[in-house]
Amino acid sequence: MDKVECLLCPHHCKLNEDGIGFCRARINQSGTITALNYGLITSMALDPIEKKPLRRFFPGSKILSVGSFGCNLRCSFCQNYEISQAGFEEAYARKMSPESLIEEALSLRDQGNIGVAYTYNEPLVGYEFVRDCAKEARKNGLKNVVVTNGCFCEEPMRELLPDIDALNIDLKGFTQQFYDKLKGDLETVKRTIQIATEYSHVEVTTLIVPGENDSVEEIRALSKWLASVSKDIPLHITRFFPNYKMLDRDATEVAEVYRLAEKARESLEYVYVGNC
Known part of the structure; x- marks a missing residue:
């Protein structure tokens, strides 16, 4: 049987029968690429919305x-390598259907729950489960939030986004050189941010890694570009x-985080600091 190409992300893995993709979560089964991790839940918690982080989407809710x-x-x-870098054999998970997950979400409404956030690992490598859950959540009046690295192709994103209310998208840095180290593609992430703002509330996160993406020039370029999409993107x-x-690095200096945030505020209306 010929290899089948996965069209979800820029890796475009070409998989033999029962072959598993670079993400360790997608598989070729009988000539169809599907999610190996469909309905397999490794982590679940009722979180403050600000922890996603989302600061301007239903603040104070869970x-x-x-x-x-x-x-x-x-x-x-x-920060979540135990699950993000795990495969089927390593991951300890419980099976849930979209219906059972949404029932769980509905049962937490009296505790302030507004919906479901797909997060912790990269949720979109399990695209089909997110899609099915999002539709079920929307039918039941719940909000859908996706926390993603944004390194996904345009067509599947446009198919998913009408059911997504908010996203936090990691913009890891603003050079392809840095993204090469992560096995990602900067232009794809930028395009995802642009597309997502057409459909949903979007906030962006950049983790400042000393010696990697912490120059003033890079943060200025990143924030200017983001402002060209919308100055109101947090x-x-x-x-x-x-x-x-990366245990050989010191934590980012708190003063440096605040300094770079001030540089970003030259272009953007809403800039927040985190982990300080």
């Missing part, structure tokens, strides 16, 4: 956050802490 396993990037500083400038394969 949202049921769920994650699975897999990711299509390879960030050496990943940008979260967050502090790096050593983790995963």
Whole structure:
């Protein structure tokens, strides 16, 4: 049987029968690419919406956050590497249908829950489950939030976004050189941000990694570009802490995070600092 190409993200993995993609979450089964992690939940918590982070979308509310396993990037500083870099054999998960997940979300309404946030790992490598849950949530009057690296192709994003109310998109840096280290594509992420703003509330997060993406010039370029999409897109400038394969770095200086946030405010209306 011929290989089948996955068209979800820029890796365009070409998979043999039962072959698994770079993300470790997508598989060729009988000539169809599907989500190996469909309905497999590794993490679930009722979180403040600000933790996503979303600061200008129903502030003060809570949202049921769920994650699975897999990711299509390879960030050496990943905060959730136990699940994002895991595959089917390593991930400890429980099975849930879209209907059962939305029932769980509905049961938490009296605790302030407004919907479901697809997060923790890279949720969109499990595209089909997010899509099906989002439709079920919308039918039941719940909000859908996606926390994503944004490194996904335009066609599947446009199919999903009509059912998504808000996104936080990681803009890891503003050079392809940095994205090369992460196995990602900057232009694709920029395009995702542009497309998402056509449909949904969008906020953007940039983690400041010392010696990697922390120059004033880069933050100025990033914030100017973001302002060209909309000056009202909130940008979260967050502090790096050593983790995963990047334990040899010191945490970002708090003063540096605030300094870079001030530079971003030259172009953007809403800039927040995080992890400080």
